[in-house]
Amino acid sequence: MSEQFNLIIVLVAVVAVIGIGAAFFLVRGRKAPKGTYTGPRDANDPSPTLTTDAPSTEPPKVSAPTDAPDIDVVDETAGQVLVPTDVPDPVQGRLARLRSRLTKSNNVLGKGLLALLSQDKIDEDVWDEIEETLLLADLGTEPTLELVDALRERVKIAGSRDPQHVHDMLREELLKLVDPSMDRNFIPVRHADRPNVIMVVGVNGVGKTTTIGKLARVFVAEEKDVILGAADTFRAAAAEQLATWGDRVGVPTVKSDIDGADPASVAFEAVSAGIDQEVDIVMIDTAGRLQNKVGLMDELGKIKRVIEKKATVDEVLLVLDATTGQNGLNQAKVFSEVVNVTGIVLTKLDGTAKGGIVVAIQRQLGVPVKLIGLGEGPDDLAPFDAAAFVDALLD
Known part of the structure; x- marks a missing residue:
C-alpha cells in the first residue's frame, strides 16, 4: 500500500515539473525578440532605446548617416524640464x-x-x-x-x-x-516642419562656444525654443562649457560622452532632436580650426553635408576676433569658400581701436556683420547697427 502511495506522489511531482516548465517557455516566447525596438522614439529623448534579455551596461546608440560612424550621444536634459537660473537682458537697446x-x-x-x-x-x-x-x-x-x-x-x-x-x-x-542696406537680421524663423539650423564656425580662440552661449540668451530673450549641439568634440570641456551656458537659460544641449567623437554625428543627432521636439532653432558649435589646415576644413564641410541629410543649414555664422585685424580677412575668405558664410560675429570689438575691420570684412566676403561682442558679460553681445556704430566712432 505504501509503495502505491509513494508511486502516486512521484507521478504528481513529475506532472508538476512538466507544467512549470511549459509555463516558463510559454511566457518566455511572448517576450520581444532580442534587439528590437520597443516603440517609437520619445520626442524628449534623442536616442532610440533597444530591448534586450538582460540589462545592458552600454549607453544607447544613436542613428547617424552612413558617412558618419555611430557614436554615443548623451542629451542630459532628455525627459526633464530645465529650470532657467538666469533671465537674459532684452535684445533691443543693448x-x-x-x-x-x-x-x-x-x-x-x-x-x-x-x-x-x-x-x-x-x-x-x-x-x-x-x-x-x-x-x-x-x-x-x-x-x-x-x-x-x-x-x-x-x-x-x-x-x-x-x-x-x-x-x-x-x-x-x-x-x-x-552699408546700412545690408540685411543684418539674425533672428531666424522656424520652418513649417523643422527648426532653423545655425552653424557657428571660426579659428581657435575667437570665442565660438561663448558666443553661442550668449546668442542662446539672445534667442531666449526673443522667446525662441532652442537646442544646442556640442559638435566641438576635440577641445576638453567644450561640451560642458556649452551645456553650462544653456542650463542658465533653460536650453538643452545634445553632446557626446566620448572624447574625439565624430562631430558630424553629434550635429546630426542635435538636429534630429530639434525636429522631434519641434524647437525653433538648433545651434551647432564646431571645433576651432586653422584656415590653412585642409583636413580640418574638409571636416567642417562634412558636418554641413551631414546636417543637410536631415534639414537645411539656414545660417553659417563666422566668429572673428576684431583684434586680429587684417589676419581675420584671410580666415574669413577660406571659411566662406568651405561652408558659405552668411554672417559675421565680431568679438572683442571693445578691445581694439580698429573699427574699420567691419568695413573690410564686409567688402571681402560680401556678407554683413550681424553681431558684435563688446565685453565679457553674458549679455554683452549686441545686434550690429550701422548708424549706431558710425555714431559711436564719431562721438
Whole structure:
C-alpha cells in the first residue's frame, strides 16, 4: 500500500515539473525578440532605446548617416524640464547701453579724422595722415582710397571747416562704407516642419562656444525654443562649457560622452532632436580650426553635408576676433569658400581701436556683420547697427 502511495506522489511531482516548465517557455516566447525596438522614439529623448534579455551596461546608440560612424550621444536634459537660473537682458537697446564702451575703444579713429579735417589748411600732408589713420584702423586699402577721394571732393566743394559740418560730412561717408542696406537680421524663423539650423564656425580662440552661449540668451530673450549641439568634440570641456551656458537659460544641449567623437554625428543627432521636439532653432558649435589646415576644413564641410541629410543649414555664422585685424580677412575668405558664410560675429570689438575691420570684412566676403561682442558679460553681445556704430566712432 505504501509503495502505491509513494508511486502516486512521484507521478504528481513529475506532472508538476512538466507544467512549470511549459509555463516558463510559454511566457518566455511572448517576450520581444532580442534587439528590437520597443516603440517609437520619445520626442524628449534623442536616442532610440533597444530591448534586450538582460540589462545592458552600454549607453544607447544613436542613428547617424552612413558617412558618419555611430557614436554615443548623451542629451542630459532628455525627459526633464530645465529650470532657467538666469533671465537674459532684452535684445533691443543693448548697443545703446554698450555704446560708451564702443566709443571709448574706437575714438582714435573718429576723433583723429575730425581733427585732421577741421584744420584751417588741408594740404597733401594732411591727406596722407588721413589715409594713414584709416589704414591703421583696418579699413582696408580699397575702402580707404574711396573714402579719401570722397572727402577730398566734398571738402573742395564745401570749403568749410565748421566742426559740425565736418562731422556730418564724415558721418555720411563712413555710413556709406559700413552699408546700412545690408540685411543684418539674425533672428531666424522656424520652418513649417523643422527648426532653423545655425552653424557657428571660426579659428581657435575667437570665442565660438561663448558666443553661442550668449546668442542662446539672445534667442531666449526673443522667446525662441532652442537646442544646442556640442559638435566641438576635440577641445576638453567644450561640451560642458556649452551645456553650462544653456542650463542658465533653460536650453538643452545634445553632446557626446566620448572624447574625439565624430562631430558630424553629434550635429546630426542635435538636429534630429530639434525636429522631434519641434524647437525653433538648433545651434551647432564646431571645433576651432586653422584656415590653412585642409583636413580640418574638409571636416567642417562634412558636418554641413551631414546636417543637410536631415534639414537645411539656414545660417553659417563666422566668429572673428576684431583684434586680429587684417589676419581675420584671410580666415574669413577660406571659411566662406568651405561652408558659405552668411554672417559675421565680431568679438572683442571693445578691445581694439580698429573699427574699420567691419568695413573690410564686409567688402571681402560680401556678407554683413550681424553681431558684435563688446565685453565679457553674458549679455554683452549686441545686434550690429550701422548708424549706431558710425555714431559711436564719431562721438
